[in-house]
Amino acid sequence: MRVLPLVLTAPLLAFQGCVAASFRYSVDKTGLFLQEDPKINPNPPSYADTNFGLLNRTYETDASFDPSGQKTQWERFANYVAGLNKDAAPGVSYKVLYMARHGEGYHNVAQTFYGADCWECYWSQQTGNGTTTWQDAELTPKGYAQVRAANAFWRDTALTSKIPFPQSFYVSPMARCLATANETFATLGVWDGSRGFAPVVKELLRETLNACTCSWRHPKSWIHARFPTYRFEPDFSEDDVLFRPGIVTEYANSTAQRVRVRRLLDDVFTGDNSTYISFSTHGVVISPILEVIGYPNAGFSLGTGQVIPVLVRAEKVSDGPGGEAVVGGPVAAKACGVCGPAGGK
Template structure:
């Protein structure tokens, strides 16, 4: 049998082609940029005062306004969303759902719109302890201990007040779903700290959801935890214990048995907290296509998430929640350069300070 001969030139051409196919250029790195869609919620408005704001008394802060997708021409005209007929008589939440659906159907392929519900846990024993003991004594002495012999606040559980707060929010969600016809969360995430795990359960478990809604099966995500400090309330329990207490909850891949982040008398910087908040948001937004997402977390962590999202400062009391309509845009190239900083050592007092002035947070008031 005669085999065809291959010229040197043809051989080199084939070699070059194979090399080009093998060494295809690596797709450029991307990063996600977050912005807040304005004029949707009262909490977006700089004139809204956070202190004393009762989100359950004002429909979660949803502004009573028209959207571009509203039917402004004919009262009899209707549209549909989730198989529901919509008209001018529909609720503000139904019309918002139509608007969000329209935003996502018309935006570019690298853009998406998601309504985040960021809920703070109910009052925990660590919150009650700080109120009882005073902020200086709490920050500089008691918070580094597991408890005071009467109450334990390491990975704090909810107080009876905290339980009542979560149940009140549960009733509010039931009203939103069945009276306001609001679209409930399609995905649930929760901090690994007990007070959040329990708040999420009390808030969402047992709600009668619309037909076809995903059930309440939250995912425990490590980086939604509170700012990592020397306080023992910020040290989570082990995975085995969490699973025993909340057997229906899912763990994100790689969730460690023991807390890999908390170290006695060390704390992360606020810049590092924002960095990990960006990391966990990026993970959610690149792997979860839900339009409605719930996150149960902490005051400090929610404040960090709001900074990353570009939202104005809006402090939450225990048990409170804030909705944010987010536009996420995936852009080519690396995002702004960041540098991880080492944990910082925390000062403590040998005995509890007797002063109760909350401005003494640096342990300069040690006696």
């Protein structure tokens, strides 16, 4: 595999300069969620069927908050989290991240159809196959059904269980995530009528920077035209300056991904005082987040349209960016001669 000149690391460097402090992350309170148990990984249940995975248990804050046992599990959990923040040492805070993987996209269907090898070395680098387009892939009908189920969850189940509603919303700039966030939250009827649902579009939440055209995003003006209430982080560029055709800047589970998601968390924990935060993003972003925060079940994998809640402790360690360095540079995308129309695959 040919390593490209170091100058081509510029796309990754474009992620820098967006944080004011760095933090040490951990999951120091365990035994809270079903998803913490690796035993469920072969056949994980849906968040919608398990009360978001919150386990039925007591908390040390229950006695004063709910002496008669009338509160829901989520009400007692929210009170527990509030107590953690109230009693936290200076520079320490707790946040609950609701991390949603987008609904099924056309790139997911194509990868399954062509197989992993031919998808990686040929088809993923095309914009489509003449029938289906997966460049900045849209949601499939199944994908829309998945995220409308999420809408129903927040509309009905979350209301009944009194699950804390997200106070802040962040979304990947990829079309499938923009639509996932919109279909999940925009019609819930809880928004200011003059503004509507207005998540922040963040580059740090985007798809892995590889050679798949599904990793390219539409221009800022296209996003604004389709989702006019969405807000953009400062310096969000009109055109996609991070995607490079034929170039792999990040690999799944690479140091580049860990550095990127750490910058994401640093950015959010520095500038957002909310306790409950929604990410509409990708499985390849959620997985390294679980690794960086030291999640008990870092191997947990989300299917399309699934969501995982995590309670994260952050301790400020410096007033500037920190963390591990990126190992290795961009490489040329894998190529093969047996796939595509000429190879019959």
